Amino acid sequence: MAAGESAAMYRVHAIAVLIVLLCVSVYGRDTVETAHGGSDHVIGLRFGMNEMKEENLVPLVHTGFIVTLNYEYRSEGSCFQRILLDLDYSRLETVRESSPLTAQLGLRASYSRVFGLIEDGSFNLLIGPAVGISFAGAYFPNWDDSHTYWATTYSLGATSMALWRLENGTRLLGWLSFPLLSLYSRPDPVRQYKLDDISVGGFARDWNSNLQAGFWNQAFFFRFSAEYQFPVFGTKMQAVSYSFGYSRVEGSGGNPVFQISHQIGLSVLL
Amino acid sequence: MKGIQLSATALVVMMVASSCLNDEPIKLEYQGFQPVSRGDGWEISSPASENMDPLLVEKAFQLLYLDDRYVMARGLLVVRNGRLVAEVYPHSLGDIDRIENIQSSTKSFTSVLTGIALEKGFLDSLNQPLSQICPDAFTNHPEKTDITLRHALTMQTGINFDNDEDALDFYHASGSSVEFVLSKTQEYAPGVIFRYNDGAPQLVSAAIQRRSGKQLSAFAEEHLFTPLQIVDWKWESAKDGITFGAFSLFLTPRDLAKWGLMLLNNGSWNGQQVVDSAWIAEATQPLVNAGSYGASYGYYFWVYPGYEGYAAVGHGGQRVFAVPSKSLLIVYTAWPYTSDKLFDEFAELADLIVASCR
Numbered sequence: 001m002a003a004g005e006s007a008a009m010y011r012v013h014a015i016a017v018l019i020v021l022l023c024v025s026v027y028g029r030d031t032v033e034t035a036h037g038g039s040d041h042v043i044g045l046r047f048g049m050n051e052m053k054e055e056n057l058v059p060l061v062h063t064g065f066i067v068t069l070n071y072e073y074r075s076e077g078s079c080f081q082r083i084l085l086d087l088d089y090s091r092l093e094t095v096r097e098s099s100p101l102t103a104q105l106g107l108r109a110s111y112s113r114v115f116g117l118i119e120d121g122s123f124n125l126l127i128g129p130a131v132g133i134s135f136a137g138a139y140f141p142n143w144d145d146s147h148t149y150w151a152t153t154y155s156l157g158a159t160s161m162a163l164w165r166l167e168n169g170t171r172l173l174g175w176l177s178f179p180l181l182s183l184y185s186r187p188d189p190v191r192q193y194k195l196d197d198i199s200v201g202g203f204a205r206d207w208n209s210n211l212q213a214g215f216w217n218q219a220f221f222f223r224f225s226a227e228y229q230f231p232v233f234g235t236k237m238q239a240v241s242y243s244f245g246y247s248r249v250e251g252s253g254g255n256p257v258f259q260i261s262h263q264i265g266l267s268v269l270l
Numbered sequence: 271m272k273g274i275q276l277s278a279t280a281l282v283v284m285m286v287a288s289s290c291l292n293d294e295p296i297k298l299e300y301q302g303f304q305p306v307s308r309g310d311g312w313e314i315s316s317p318a319s320e321n322m323d324p325l326l327v328e329k330a331f332q333l334l335y336l337d338d339r340y341v342m343a344r345g346l347l348v349v350r351n352g353r354l355v356a357e358v359y360p361h362s363l364g365d366i367d368r369i370e371n372i373q374s375s376t377k378s379f380t381s382v383l384t385g386i387a388l389e390k391g392f393l394d395s396l397n398q399p400l401s402q403i404c405p406d407a408f409t410n411h412p413e414k415t416d417i418t419l420r421h422a423l424t425m426q427t428g429i430n431f432d433n434d435e436d437a438l439d440f441y442h443a444s445g446s447s448v449e450f451v452l453s454k455t456q457e458y459a460p461g462v463i464f465r466y467n468d469g470a471p472q473l474v475s476a477a478i479q480r481r482s483g484k485q486l487s488a489f490a491e492e493h494l495f496t497p498l499q500i501v502d503w504k505w506e507s508a509k510d511g512i513t514f515g516a517f518s519l520f521l522t523p524r525d526l527a528k529w530g531l532m533l534l535n536n537g538s539w540n541g542q543q544v545v546d547s548a549w550i551a552e553a554t555q556p557l558v559n560a561g562s563y564g565a566s567y568g569y570y571f572w573v574y575p576g577y578e579g580y581a582a583v584g585h586g587g588q589r590v591f592a593v594p595s596k597s598l599l600i601v602y603t604a605w606p607y608t609s610d611k612l613f614d615e616f617a618e619l620a621d622l623i624v625a626s627c628r
Contacts, residue, residue, distance in 0.1 A: 051291045053291045055294075058296060058342075059293065059294035060293050060294075060296065061293050096338070096341055142609045142612055143607075143612070144605070146607040190368070192371070192504055193518075194373075194441060195438065197442065198438075198442070246289060260289050260290065
């Protein structure tokens with residue numbers, strides 16, 4: 001398939017999914033009894049393994065631990081709304097290095113509204129649109145001690161939530177989200193200057209430079225999380241979770257950055 | 271419904287469990303080192319034709335292509351008797367045309383340009399105090415008025431400019447780059463201690479600019495790049511407009527070799543004397559003991575008496591290594607921002623190639 005045909009196919013798919021999401025948003029407004037109702041503030045901490053491959057620099061996999069501080073606001077009513085803030089920190093190394101000197105910082109924020117699509121006894125499936133911002137910046141002191149590498153995305157996508165109500169007030173939630181349209185920024189593969197501008201303004205400018213619009217074939221990130229909620233201290237809920245993230249953001253010179261993370265976490269619903 | 275739930279769960283679990291990234295080759299497959307004639311003025315030859323042992327040259331080039339060695343190598347070129355006899359670009363064949371930062375090898379260009387400026391009368395002598403050339407810059411630094419061009423060229427200004435601590439701020443400094451250097455404390459008297467740093471070449475760059483009325487980059491274009499027919503280049507300047515004398519000249523590997531060959535030819539290129547041969551002889555002499563660096567230092571050239579050679583050396587592992595007695599030039603380029611942990615041993619390549627010369 002020619003590149004032009006492939007891009008057109010992605011465009012048609014993305015627009016079709018957006019239309020479906022819009023229809024669900026308009027018509028899927030039946031109240032969904034997802035849980036105990038009301039709203040929750042959720043604070044969580046996740047740990048796990050992270051893999052990254054920045055092909056703008058070197059096509060070797062950087063591997064290491066990742067820790068994420070997470071805050072969520074969840075509101076349940078005629079729909080389920082979710083505001084999500086994640087702050088990641090990761091230290092990584094390749095097979096060529098003896099210590100994890102590479103550092104990666106990530107900041108993600110998203111807002112999603114999901115509406116009931118399927119309700120079957122104790123099971124609910126909800127789906128809806130999501131908007132998100134993601135900044136992922138890395139510094140590779142062994143490989144490039146003069147520049148930072150980033151993948152910035154502003155995205156419009158889809159998210160879905162599956163909920164199983166279990167016994168004794170416990171619940172199992174599954175989340176799946178991915179973008180359809182994005183504005184994304186990646187570093188120029190040829191940077192003819194010795195050092196990055198390391199001022200706050202310099203980072204803000206660089207990390208939003210060369211913004212390009214793309215579909216999921218250019219900026220794709222898939223997030224899946226499963227969360228088991230159980231009551232503690234009577235009315236309070238606590239949760240253990242597993243999260244998986246995959247991202248691939250195209251480089252301006254065609255060299256993408258990949259990231260895969262597996263994390264387990266603990267969160268408290270305040 | 272339960273079937274759908276189970277299938278979806280199984281699909282997600284399988285997808286997640288099977289996901290991982292894989293390393294990809296850093297280098298291209300080795301396919302020999304024969305240079306290609308491109309009509310760019312380079313005369314192409316082979317090691318055997320230039321009285322070199324092809325097996326030793328082959329060994330060096332195969333070493334370069336090992337997965338776990340010279341991981342960020344971008345180019346290796348060998349010139350003997352004025353002819354290009356071996357050339358590879360292990361990362362990308364496109365690197366042959368790509369200008370890249372030669373980092374501190376830039377200092378050696380500043381040295382050559384100083385020789386040209388002296389020859390053309392823009393500078394009086396190496397013993398001239400820099401404070402005579404740029405008196406306004408020294409008004410607030412009377413303790414530094416005795417620093418001469420020679421002190422700056424031999425890294426013996428005595429100024430406490432520490433590359434590890436100061437180079438980043440120096441690059442980003444918004445005011446005068448000369449003032450940035452001179453504002454550092456005078457740790458030793460000039461001419462006493464060798465201390466390699468990026469500050470001293472900025473004083474030389476400023477002196478040439480002051481006397482010639484041109485930025486060092488423009489001076490280089492007129493007096494060096496144009497005679498050498500180097501047209502694709504870039505040279506960064508500080509925010510005050512003074513060209514960085516220490517780093518950030520960008521050249522293609524073949525143009526870097528062209529400059530190296532001009533040095534081997536005692537400053538001559540295509541019958542034109544670009545720089546005085548006496549300057550090259552003096553600049554590449556072991557003038558200063560470089561102490562812990564394991565080499566001697568000339569005027570912004572590293573000198574290796576054991577090889578009877580000298581080199582322009584830059585961060586990332588860049589080398590333009592000349593051995594006049596063997597009419598040999600080796601140019602090694604690497605990703606210029608790699609830390610010294612990944613430089614690898616240029617000497618291992620050099621030993622093989624030098625030994626190949628009969």
